[in-house]
Amino acid sequence: MQEAELHDLSDDADYAASQQQGSASIMRCDSGKKSSSSEPEGAQIVYLKDNVTIHPTQFASERISGRLKLIKQGSSLFMTWIPYKGQSTNARLSEKGFQLQTYRNLYTIRAVPFADVRSIRRHTPALGWQYIIVVLSFGKETSDCTAFTMFDCLQANFHPPRIPSNGNKGGVISIVYQYMLRTLSKEDGRFLFLLCDYPCIYINEKLCFAGLAFPPLYFYNGGVREFLATVKQHVLLMRSAEDANVFLVNDFQNPLQRTLSSLELPRAVSIASVPSTPVSVGESSSQQNEERTDVSASVPQYNGRQRQKGHDPARDISIQVLEKFSLVTKFARETTSQLFRETHSNGFGPLERRNSNQSALDYSHKSSEYKEDVPVQSPVDPDPLEFDKLSLVWGKPRQPPLGLEEWATFLDSEGRVVDPKALRKRIFYGGVEHKFRKEVWAILLGYHSYESTYAEREYQKSIKKTEYETIKNQWQVCTILSSISPGQAKRFTKFRERKGLIEKDVVRTDRSLSFYDGDDNPNVNLLRDILLTYSFYNFDLGYCQGMSDLLSPILFVMEDESESFWCFVELMERLGPNFNRDQNGMHSQLFALSKLVELLDRPLHKYFEQNDCLNYFFCFRWILIQFKRELEYEQTMRLWEVLWTHYLSEHLHLYVCVAILKRYRGKIMGEQMDFDTLLKFINELSGQIELDAILRDAEALCICAGENGAACIPPGTVPSLPVDNGLFYSQQDDEVL
Amino acid sequence: MFAILCVTTCYFSTSMFIFVCAGVGKSCLLLQFTDKRFQPVHDLTIGVEFGARLIGIDNNPIKLQIWDTAGQESFRSITRSYYRGAAGALLVYDITRRETFNHLTSWLEDARQHANANMTVMLIGNKCDLAYRRAVSTEEGEQFAKEHGLVFMEASAKTAQNVEEAFISTAAKIYKKIQDGVIDISNESYGIKLGHQTGAGLSGGRDGSASQAGSCCG
Numbered sequence: 015m016q017e018a019e020l021h022d023l024s025d026d027a028d029y030a031a032s033q034q035q036g037s038a039s040i041m042r043c044d045s046g047k048k049s050s051s052s053e054p055e056g057a058q059i060v061y062l063k064d065n066v067t068i069h070p071t072q073f074a075s076e077r078i079s080g081r082l083k084l085i086k087q088g089s090s091l092f093m094t095w096i097p098y099k100g101q102s103t104n105a106r107l108s109e110k111g112f113q114l115q116t117y118r119n120l121y122t123i124r125a126v127p128f129a130d131v132r133s134i135r136r137h138t139p140a141l142g143w144q145y146i147i148v149v150l151s152f153g154k155e156t157s158d159c160t161a162f163t164m165f166d167c168l169q170a171n172f173h174p175p176r177i178p179s180n181g182n183k184g185g186v187i188s189i190v191y192q193y194m195l196r197t198l199s200k201e202d203g204r205f206l207f208l209l210c211d212y213p214c215i216y217i218n219e220k221l222c223f224a225g226l227a228f229p230p231l232y233f234y235n236g237g238v239r240e241f242l243a244t245v246k247q248h249v250l251l252m253r254s255a256e257d258a259n260v261f262l263v264n265d266f267q268n269p270l271q272r273t274l275s276s277l278e279l280p281r282a283v284s285i286a287s288v289p290s291t292p293v294s295v296g297e298s299s300s301q302q303n304e305e306r307t308d309v310s311a312s313v314p315q316y317n318g319r320q321r322q323k324g325h326d327p328a329r330d331i332s333i334q335v336l337e338k339f340s341l342v343t344k345f346a347r348e349t350t351s352q353l354f355r356e357t358h359s360n361g362f363g364p365l366e367r368r369n370s371n372q373s374a375l376d377y378s379h380k381s382s383e384y385k386e387d388v389p390v391q392s393p394v395d396p397d398p399l400e401f402d403k404l405s406l407v408w409g410k411p412r413q414p415p416l417g418l419e420e421w422a423t424f425l426d427s428e429g430r431v432v433d434p435k436a437l438r439k440r441i442f443y444g445g446v447e448h449k450f451r452k453e454v455w456a457i458l459l460g461y462h463s464y465e466s467t468y469a470e471r472e473y474q475k476s477i478k479k480t481e482y483e484t485i486k487n488q489w490q491v492c493t494i495l496s497s498i499s500p501g502q503a504k505r506f507t508k509f510r511e512r513k514g515l516i517e518k519d520v521v522r523t524d525r526s527l528s529f530y531d532g533d534d535n536p537n538v539n540l541l542r543d544i545l546l547t548y549s550f551y552n553f554d555l556g557y558c559q560g561m562s563d564l565l566s567p568i569l570f571v572m573e574d575e576s577e578s579f580w581c582f583v584e585l586m587e588r589l590g591p592n593f594n595r596d597q598n599g600m601h602s603q604l605f606a607l608s609k610l611v612e613l614l615d616r617p618l619h620k621y622f623e624q625n626d627c628l629n630y631f632f633c634f635r636w637i638l639i640q641f642k643r644e645l646e647y648e649q650t651m652r653l654w655e656v657l658w659t660h661y662l663s664e665h666l667h668l669y670v671c672v673a674i675l676k677r678y679r680g681k682i683m684g685e686q687m688d689f690d691t692l693l694k695f696i697n698e699l700s701g702q703i704e705l706d707a708i709l710r711d712a713e714a715l716c717i718c719a720g721e722n723g724a725a726c727i728p729p730g731t732v733p734s735l736p737v738d739n740g741l742f743y744s745q746q747d748d749e750v751l
Numbered sequence: 752m753f754a755i756l757c758v759t760t761c762y763f764s765t766s767m768f769i770f771v772c773a774g775v776g777k778s779c780l781l782l783q784f785t786d787k788r789f790q791p792v793h794d795l796t797i798g799v800e801f802g803a804r805l806i807g808i809d810n811n812p813i814k815l816q817i818w819d820t821a822g823q824e825s826f827r828s829i830t831r832s833y834y835r836g837a838a839g840a841l842l843v844y845d846i847t848r849r850e851t852f853n854h855l856t857s858w859l860e861d862a863r864q865h866a867n868a869n870m871t872v873m874l875i876g877n878k879c880d881l882a883y884r885r886a887v888s889t890e891e892g893e894q895f896a897k898e899h900g901l902v903f904m905e906a907s908a909k910t911a912q913n914v915e916e917a918f919i920s921t922a923a924k925i926y927k928k929i930q931d932g933v934i935d936i937s938n939e940s941y942g943i944k945l946g947h948q949t950g951a952g953l954s955g956g957r958d959g960s961a962s963q964a965g966s967c968c969g
Contacts (some may be wrong), residue, residue, distance in 0.1 A: 350923045511850060515823070522795040559823040560797055591831070631832050635798040643797060690816075694801050 046395075057087040061244040065234040066095060067143075082231060084244055085125065091248040093148070095123040095231065128249045131263045136238050137230070137567060138259075146237040147232040147549070410713065412706045413444030429468035431457065434612065435462075442661035445652040451571045458658040459584040461577075475577065483577040484548045489513075516545045516557050523562040527647060528571050540569055544579045558593035563639040567651050588733035590640050599732045604630040604635050605666050609726035612673055614715055618679045627689050632669050632696040640667060641703075649705045656709060657733075662716045665727050669719070674703060674712035676708075759916045775845035777875045779908035781819050784918045789909050793937060799833050806919055815922055820883045822922045831865045838934065839871040839947045844892075846905065847884040852891070859899060869934050872904045875917050880907040888908045 061084035078228045080097035126148075135147040217673035233241070238495070242261060303451055311697070424437045431437050438458075446454045456462045462471045496506035503510065520541040524530045530537050541562055549557040565582050572578040591599025607630050612619040622628050635643055640652045640657065657667050678699070687695055716723060778793045778800065786803040800819040816838070820830040840862055844851040855874070861870065874896045876887065889905060898905030902920065907915035918958055928934045 519795050522793060524794070558825050559795055559821060562795070593825060595825050597825065600829065629832060631798075631829055634829055639797055643794070659875065670816075693799060694816075697799070697801060 036622060049435050052733065057085040059089075059090070059447060060084045060086045060248065061241060063233065063235065063237045063241065067232045067234055068095075068230065069232070077232075079234070080122075084241070084248070086248060091128045091245065092125040093123060094125050116503075128245070128263055133254070133263055134242065134245070134251075134261045136242065136256075136259050136261070138238060143232040143234055144236060145232040146238055146241065147230050167539065199749060200504060220642065226230050234309070257593060351529075375467045409712065410443060411707065413440075414455070415445045415447045416440055418450060421446075421454070429471065431464040434464040436477065438659040442656055442659045445655050447569075448648075448651075451655070452573065452577075455568070455571055455655065456577065456581060456660075458655060460587075461580050461584050478580050479576040482547065482579050485551050488550045489546045512549055512557055513546060516542055516562075517547070519559060519562045520545065524566045524647070528564070529606065539576050540578070544569065544575060544582060547579060548582060548586070551579075551714055552586065552590070555586070555590055555593060560593060560639050563642045564589065564616060567642070567654065570647075571651065577594075589640070591732045600634065600727060602731045603668065604633065606665065606727040606731050607671050609717065610668055610672050611675060612667065613719055613722055613726055615676055615679060616677065618683065621683050625686075625688055625692075627692060628740065632689070632693045633675075636671055636674075636698070637667065641670065644700045644703050645705060646701070653705055653709070662713060663724070664733060666712060666716060667733070669712040669716040669723070672715050673708045674699070676711065676715075677708070762804060773853050775822070775843050775848070776908045777822065777843055778818050780843060780877060780906065780914055780917075781817055782840070782877070783908045783911050783914045785817070787911070789911070791909075797870065798826070799830065800867065802916075806922060808919070808923050811926070813922055815918060817918075827861060837866055839873070839921045840866065841873050841875050841921060842901070843875045843877050845878050846887045846892075847878050847881050849886040852876075852887045852895075855895060859901075860936065869928060871902075871921055871928065872899075873904065873917060873921045873924075874899075875906060876903075876905040879905040879912060882912045 022168055061082075063082045064077050066082035068277040069077050080095050083094045083096075084094045085094060131148055133149045135149070136144070137146070138144045245261075249263055252262050254262050296342060314530070349608045392697055420440075424431055424433065424440075426432050441454070441458070457464060457466075462474065466474070492506055492509050493513070497505045520538050523538075523541060525538075529709070532540075544565060545557055545561060546562070549555075564585060565578070568581050569575075569578040570586065572581055589599075592603075593599070608619070608622070611622070622630075640650075642655055653670070657670075660666075663669065671711070678695075681687075682692060682695070685691070719726070779789060779791070781795065781800075781802040782788060782790055785804045794818055798821055802817045802819060803814060804817075807813065816950050817935055820826075820833055842855060842858060842862070844855055846852075859872070862870065863949055874892060876892045878890070890907065892901050895901075903923065904913050904917050904920075906917050908914060925934070
C-alpha cells in the first residue's frame with residue numbers, strides 16, 4: 015500500500031481534542047429532520063467530487079456515477095451523493111437499464127449527517143480505483159428520540175448472482191449492493207425514513223450476511239485523501255487501532271457501538287479461500303465508457319472472470335464490515351422484508367410514503383415485475399440452525415429498575431405524577447424496585463389516578479376498604495345460609511361449587527413461595543377471599559382457573575386484602591375477557607398473534623400454516639396468565655409492570671410472544687415440529703426465557719411493525735383499555751366445573 | 752380429562768389423554784404414573800401439560816406421552832383441540848364429589864365428537880383411598896362404564912393403587928387395536944407415531960418419522 019503515507023491523516027491527539035467540541039455538537043444534531051432533503055438550507059459545500067461511482071451489481075460495468083459532496087451546516091457535516099441525472103451507462107429502455115434507473119434512485123445519499131457515521135474504510139489498491147466504504151452507526155442515544163435503523167431486503171429488486179454450485183465446495187461468496195437500508199428515527203411518535211442501501215454477501219446463493227453500510231464509493235478521479243482530510247477538519251476522526259485503513263467517526267464511547275463491534279459472527283465459511291469477487295475493482299477500466307448489453311450473457315463471463323482474478327482485497331474489507339453488523343441485519347432482514355412486502359402488496363404503506371418518493375415508487379413498480387423473474391430467492395436463510403446463534407440486538411438496553419429517589423422526582427410535593435408518559439416510559443425500560451411496587455402498581459393499574467395526591471390516595475383507600483367489605487359480606491352471608499340446612503344448601507349449589515373450585519385452586523397456586531407455603535397460610539385464605547369476593551363483584555364472569563395466578567403476585571406486592579382486590583379488579587378490566595366462557599378473548603388474541611407472526615415472520619407463519627398450527631393454542635398459557643408460568647416470580651412481576659405501562663403498545667404481550675417464537679424459530683422449523691411436539695416444546699420453555707432479551711426483541715418488533723402491526727390487532731383485543739359496557743363479558747353459564 | 756399419547760420407542764408411538772373435571776386429581780394421577788410419587792401440592796393446570804413414561808407391552812417398548820388438560824369447563828373449546836391426535840383417554844372423576852361424576856357425560860360426548868372414533872377411553876374413579884367420604888359408589892361407576900363402552904377402574908393417586916394398571920391397560924388396549932388393524936398406525940390422526948426402526952418392526956418401516964425419533968428413543 016504505497017499510498018498509505020500520502021493518505022495519512024496525522025493521528026494527532028491534540029488536533030483530535032480540539033475537535034471534540036465540534037463533534038459533540040454534531041452528536042446532538044437532529045439527523046432525522048435533515049435526512050430527507052438533499053441539501054440543507056444555509057449550507058456550505060466544503061468538498062465536492064465528480065465521478066464518484068457505485069457499482070450496484072457485481073458487474074463493474076454496471077455503475078452509477080454521481081457527485082459526492084460534504085456540506086457544512088452550522089456545526090454539522092453532511093455527506094450527499096447524488097447520481098447524475100440521465101447519466102446512463104446502460105440506461106436504455108431495456109429491463110436492465112430500467113433496473114439501473116431504479117438503483118440510481120435507491121442509492122442516492124441524501125444528506126447523511128456524520129453524526130450517523132460510525133467509520134469510513136478507505137481502500138487504495140495499487141491498481142484500479144480508490145474507494146471508501148461508509149459505515150453507519152445506529153441506535154444512538156444522544157438525542158431524546160430513539161434513533162435506529164431499519165433495513166429492508168428489496169427482495170424483488172436484486173438480481174441474484176448466478177453462481178454454479180459445482181467446483182466450489184467451500185461455498186461461493188458474492189457481494190451485491192442491491193438492497194436498501196432505511197434509516198428510521200422516531201420523533202414524536204412518527205417515523206422518518208431515509209432510503210439508501212447496503213451490501214450483502216451471498217454464500218451459495220443464500221443471503222447470509224448483510225451489513226449496515228453504503229456501497230463502496232469509487233473515486234474514479236481520485237480524491238480519497240482530500241475527502242478524509244476534509245472530514246477530519248469538521249468532525250472527530252480517528253484511525254482505528256486495529257486497522258490503519260479504518261477511520262472511526264465520533265462517539266467512540268457509545269456503548270451500543272461497543273456492543274456491536276463485539277458481535278462477531280463465527281465465520282460460516284472460509285472466506286479467504288473462496289475465489290469470488292464482490293466488485294470488480296481494477297478489472298474493467300476499459301469498460302468504463304462502454305455500455306453493457308446482454309445481461310444473461312454476462313453471467314458465464316462473470317464466472318470466468320472471477321477465476322482469473324483470485325483474491326480480491328475489496329471483498330475482505332467488505333466482509334469485515336459486514337460481519338460486525340450481520341447480527342443486526344439478519345434480524346432486520348427477516349422482519350422488515352416481511353413488512354415491506356406487506357406494505358407493497360397493499361399498494362403503499364404509510365412507512366414508505368414519507369421520504370422515499372420517487373425511489374420507492376420505482377421500487378414498487380419494479381418489484382412486481384421482478385418477482386416473476388427471480389422467484390428462487392428467499393430473504394430468510396433456509397438454514398434454521400443459523401438463527402439459534404444469533405441474538406437480536408435492537409431494542410434499547412434495559413435499564414435498572416426505577417429506584418426510590420428517582421421515583422420521588424416523578425412526583426410533585428403532594429404526590430401527583432407530574433409527567434405520566436415519562437414515568438410509563440421509564441418503567442417500560444426498567445421496571446420498578448420491589449420496595450415501592452405497591453405504590454406504583456396501584457397507579458399503573460389505574461386504581462389510583464396519576465393526578466391523585468398522597469391524601470387523595472389515602473382517602474380512596476379507606477373508602478374502597480369499606481366497599482370491599484360490603485361485597486365480601488355478600489358471599490359470607492351465602493356461606494352461612496347454605497350451611498343452615500340441607501334445604502337451603504340446595505339453593506346455593508352453584509355458589510358452593512364455585513367456592514369449592516376456588517378453594518381447590520388457591521391451594522394449588524404458588525405454594526412453593528414462602529409467602530404462600532405451609533398449612534393454613536393466611537395469605538392463601540386471602541387469595542380465596544379475594545377471588546370469592548371478585549366472583550360476586552363480577553358475577554357474570556365469576557371465577558375461572560388462571561385468575562389465582564393473576565392475583566397471586568398482586569397480593570404479594572400489595573400486602574393488603576382490599577387494595578389487592580381493587581388492583582385485581584383493575585387488572586381484570588383488561589384481562590377479564592381472557593376468561594370468557596366462549597374464550598372469545600383468547601381467540602381474538604391468538605388470532606392477532608397469528609397476524610403479527612404473518613407480518614413479522616412470514617416463513618414461520620407459512621410453517622405453522624402447513625403444519626396446522628395456526629390456532630396458536632401452544633401460546634395459550636402465555637397469554638392467559640401473561641407468562642406467569644414461563645418466568646420466575648420476580649421476572650413475572652417485572653414483565654407485568656412493563657406490560658401495564660402500555661407505553662409502546664397495549665398489546666406488547668403479543669409482541670413478546672412473537673419475540674419468543676422468533677428466538678426458537680430455527681429449532682421449530684428445523685426439527686419439523688408438528689402441533690403436539692410444538693405444544694410440548696413451548697411448554698418446556700418455561701423457566702428458560704430470558705426476560706430482558708425478549709423484552710428488547712419485543713420492543714424492536716413492536717416498533718418495526720408500527721402501524722402495520724397495530725392493524726393486525728382487531729379493536730377490543732385483550733388487553734385493551736377497559737371498555738365501559740356491560741356486554742364486555744359474555745354471559746357465563748355459571749357452570750363451574 | 753387426560754389425553755394419553757402413547758409413543759412406542761421402537762416402531763410406533765401412540766397418544767393418550769386424560770380428561771376430566773377440575774380438581775379431581777388428574778395431575779396427581781399423572782405424576783404418580785410418570786414419577787411414582789404423590790405431590791399434593793401441584794400448581795393447577797393451565798392449558799395443557801405433559802407427562803411421559805416408557806412402558807413395555809408384549810416386550811415392545813412403548814413411550815406413553817400423556818397430555819394433562821385443564822379441567823375447567825371454560826377451557827373446553829381450547830382443550831378440545833388437544834385431543835384430536837390422541838389414541839386413548841382417561842376420563843377421571845373424584846369419587847368423593849358427585850358433581851364430577853355428573854359431568855362425565857358431557858365430557859365423554861365432547862371427546863367422542865372431537866377425537867377419533869377409535870380412541871380408547873378408560874374411566875377412572877380417583878381418590879379411592881378416601882372411601883369414607885365416598886359420594887359415588889363403585890357400582891355406579893361400573894354401570895356408567897358399561898353403558899358407554901368404557902373400561903373402568905377405581906384408583907388412588909395418593910396410594911398409587913391401580914394407577915399403573917389404569918395407564919398400562921389403556922395402552923395395552925391401544926396396542927391391541929393396532930395389532931388387530933383397527934388403528935392404522937401410518938395415519939397420525941389416530942395418535943400413533945412411529946419411532947425408530949430398531950427392532951423387528953410391526954409395520955415394516957412405514958412412515959418412520961424422523962422427527963419423532965429423538966423423543967422416542969431418548
